[in-house]
Amino acid sequence: MKDKKLKDETILSYDNYKDQHGAVVPPLYQNSLFTFESWDHIDKAFDGKYENFIYSRLLNPTVKVAEDKIAAICGGEKAKLCASGIAAITSAILHCVNANDHIITIQNIYGPTNNFISKYLKEKFNITSTFIDGKDVKNFENAIQENTKLIYLESPASLTYELQDLKAISALAKSRSIKTVIDNTWASPVFQKPLKLGIDIEVHSVSKYLGGHSDVVAGVIVSKATILDSILGNEHELLGAKMAPFEGWLILRSLRTLMIRMKAHQENAMHVSQYLENHDKVKQVFYPGLESFPQYDLAQKQMTGSSGLLSFELQTKDIQKIKTFVDSLTFFKLGVSWGGHDSLVYAPVISYLKELSPEKFEAMGINASIIRISVGLENYQDLIGDLSDSLDLI
Numbered sequence: 001m002k003d004k005k006l007k008d009e010t011i012l013s014y015d016n017y018k019d020q021h022g023a024v025v026p027p028l029y030q031n032s033l034f035t036f037e038s039w040d041h042i043d044k045a046f047d048g049k050y051e052n053f054i055y056s057r058l059l060n061p062t063v064k065v066a067e068d069k070i071a072a073i074c075g076g077e078k079a080k081l082c083a084s085g086i087a088a089i090t091s092a093i094l095h096c097v098n099a100n101d102h103i104i105t106i107q108n109i110y111g112p113t114n115n116f117i118s119k120y121l122k123e124k125f126n127i128t129s130t131f132i133d134g135k136d137v138k139n140f141e142n143a144i145q146e147n148t149k150l151i152y153l154e155s156p157a158s159l160t161y162e163l164q165d166l167k168a169i170s171a172l173a174k175s176r177s178i179k180t181v182i183d184n185t186w187a188s189p190v191f192q193k194p195l196k197l198g199i200d201i202e203v204h205s206v207s208k209y210l211g212g213h214s215d216v217v218a219g220v221i222v223s224k225a226t227i228l229d230s231i232l233g234n235e236h237e238l239l240g241a242k243m244a245p246f247e248g249w250l251i252l253r254s255l256r257t258l259m260i261r262m263k264a265h266q267e268n269a270m271h272v273s274q275y276l277e278n279h280d281k282v283k284q285v286f287y288p289g290l291e292s293f294p295q296y297d298l299a300q301k302q303m304t305g306s307s308g309l310l311s312f313e314l315q316t317k318d319i320q321k322i323k324t325f326v327d328s329l330t331f332f333k334l335g336v337s338w339g340g341h342d343s344l345v346y347a348p349v350i351s352y353l354k355e356l357s358p359e360k361f362e363a364m365g366i367n368a369s370i371i372r373i374s375v376g377l378e379n380y381q382d383l384i385g386d387l388s389d390s391l392d393l394i
């Protein structure tokens, strides 16, 4: 049994740490630093600065237990938990590019990632970018320039959940010595394993499904050891967006139920999306789990399931009616973020037009009638009843 490759459920549930007095849950090491017996001991520890416990900004035993589990289920060699998803994203991107380089990405990436690439990196480091429709691999090929160093992906992408063909894009990138990063938050490592399809670096907002209880803001970077060690020595250590021990402990708690939570999110979202698809006040539903989804075949090929986040477009364009619909919901609480036990509703038009230019908003293929819901772990019949009551009002 010892050398056998364990399945994800076992990796996430099983702990066997010798120094915890038989406690079934690994302890919370709520300390900033570690002390040593002698000069020689601390001197030796610094020879493996990122493997030994010296200072909790670099490595903490509680956080490391969670990191090792996440790396294992993603099929990566190492993982680093960070203070937020956006810290993981910006660290991974900064690892891949230098001043005057070029990035290719897709139109529907998460808003702040869009701003980081298109504005921050351009203004500070003259890093240019091309935002393309990621559905066709040829668009990536056509956008490559001599100084392209990174292809940044988010599949399924934000709000409309369009996919990119991960295997084909990573093969193209490798043939041109371009690094690939993917935001894999939507599918989670349960339903999609990009590193196994050739992607170099996987990032997540752990605030969503990996955390799963709407009580942690966190992020994670997963990759092979050489890449992770470089990020540890540079972006992670120097920019300092580290994870607090207690957050690591909460994430460890969350990981134990990740597999069953994802299956329940998927089941509920399938019921809800099918209900919405057949409702005459709904124009269209964006959900890769539906057979009607335009890229359903690719979804089946590169993912093993679909999560609980979906969008739909109401038939009405009347903003008062759209507001009435959102405000009348009971179980879908109005708020940002997603991926927790609790169902949520959000109208992207509220904040996206404040964060992005109208042109970028339109390029994402969205409008004011598009509503996003995060389908939680409540009973799906109650959730459908809630949607039905609110749709009756408009």
Ligand SMILES: Cc1ncc(COP(=O)(O)O)c(C=O)c1O
Binding pocket: 084, 085, 086, 087, 110, 158, 183, 185, 186, 204, 205, 206, 207, 208, 217, 218, 219, 337, 338
């Ligand atoms: C797809 C996606 N990636 C990244 C993030 C950023 O994560 P965090 O809020 O943990 O910084 C979000 C947050 O909403 C997101 O939706």
